[in-house]
């Protein structure tokens with residue numbers, strides 16, 4: 001989805017940036033050792049099984065071989081009306097029923113009417129729908145504007161494994177204001193006018209086992225999108241002089257009467273298509289590893305984009321390609337647009353908004369912010385595009401992975417996973433005071449979606465990496481991609497892939513971190529120091545346990561100090577819900593501290609706090625002292641009795 005916040009003259013030029021990428025081996029410390037016996041998990045740090053996940057169709061799909069694969073086919077012809085800020089379109093669709101039920105009607109999303117605008121609302125006017133037979137049969141359809149939805153009645157029931165062929169004529173009005181994913185905004189006078197056509201044609205809804213037809217409207221929180229892969233062919237006609245950035249490989253162009261028509265060949269399946277056009281785009285391109293990477297930006301943003309955008313795009317492509325798996329397409333465009341967010345992902349094309357450049361140019365943010373948004377949106381090519389998901393019900397999955405990935409970009413190129421984070425995301429998570437469950441639909445916790453997607457999820461993913469080890473984690477991400485390549489994924493699929501690379505069950509991790517509303521909040525109770533034996537025993541208890549469903553299981557470093565603040569005992573404890581700890585000390589304990597500095601995730605009352613500590617330690621003299629005391633008392637009593645007896649006799 002769109003990240004944080006989000007932005008060219010027609011002179012194309014080839015950039016020949018020399019991109020030297022220095023591989024930096026990440027060394028994320030992994031604790032080893034003494035997990036609680038009841039938690040059955042594999043050995044941390046064990047040898048990776050990079051071949052443990054079956055490749056499925058990954059090998060041939062990644063080479064572009066989709067022979068025998070049945071998917072819907074969409075031929076989309078678009079014509080931009082510059083003065084009217086509208087696009088006339090014809091969609092020829094062979095809708096493929098890959099579900100086990102028959103359909104008599106099919107729903108399509110008509111998203112533009114749900115988009116934000118200033119004075120000109122977005123909309124799709126559907127002119128007519130027919131079959132592709134000759135003569136064509138006119139079909140009836142119902143438009144539900146408030147739901148941004150259209151139901152098309154089929155001429156006959158569509159059985160599983162069959163195609164329904166439709167011809168849909170429509171006109172899309174692009175909203176103004178420059179707020180949302182699609183729009184016509186900016187001025188030709190200052191060379192900022194851009195037309196962005198995204199989510200702007202009737203797109204068939206997805207039918208699945210969870211919801212039946214997924215007909216969610218264009219909701220404001222997170223991304224409302226959920227698409228199946230399909231074969232596309234794209235024709236875009238614009239006035240001459242416009243530069244077009246679009247999904248796919250430019251295969252041909254045709255000029256007539258002051259207008260130019262571009263044909264984009266999209267050889268491999270994609271989930272949707274998009275284009276953006278401007279008379280002012282500056283274009284830079286470079287060929288990287290067989291992929292034509294291009295950036296399109298406004299002259300006003302050149303100080304941010306020039307060379308940087310292409311470098312960052314290619315570095316992102318290289319890192320994610322080598323880390324997660326193969327980006328199989330021939331093109332990748334990074335394109336400036338006007339919108340109120342930071343960036344937005346589409347197949348083979350991502351948008352970065354003018355607002356990103358403006359924030360950096362005004363000094364509000366550093367250049368790191370541009371890198372963050374570019375790498376984030378490109379990471380979505382893997383997480384939401386190649387591996388798709390229902391962005392309403394499982395949006396945390398693709399957003400969380402893209403957010404973890406942009407921080408991984410920072411780690412790789414700046415040696416610090418938290419390089420873009422100020423304050424560190426984990427501090428925000430630890431001090432977040434609302435109950436918040438990750439594994440929920442955005443419709444259930446709309447106000448928390450942004451927090452879950454961009455803050456809590458990447459921290460939990462980072463926690464997972466530090467728990468199972470860097471290599472097992474990355475191997476799991478690669479396995480997840482291979483398992484669900486060109487398919488839809490859920491959290492279970494993600495867990496299965498991670499378990500496969502880890503070599504053991506991970507319920508103990510996923511159940512608590514994804515399904516509990518509250519973080520653990522540890523206190524120390526019943527601390528007793530046995531002076532004679534020099535042993536300190538205490539319990540670590542999670543006081544939030546009653547509010548959650550599952551025990552949290554994580555390692556917590558413990559340190560014991562004497563009154564001179566010297567460490568007199570130190571250990572790392574697996575806290576599985578709670579824990580009882582006994583340590584040998586080298587002196588009298590004065591303070592017990594739980595050290596939260598290394599991604600121990602707990603609730604904390606204020607930012608920057610990195611430990612819990614207590615001085616409440618009961619000192620026990622021990623049995624030997626008690627016994628010696630008892631013997632002394634008994635002996636004294638005997639002496640006193642003897643003294644009085646002697647005195648009586650003397651009397």
Ligand SMILES: [Zn+2]
Nearest residue numbers: 001002003402
């Ligand atoms: Zn995103």
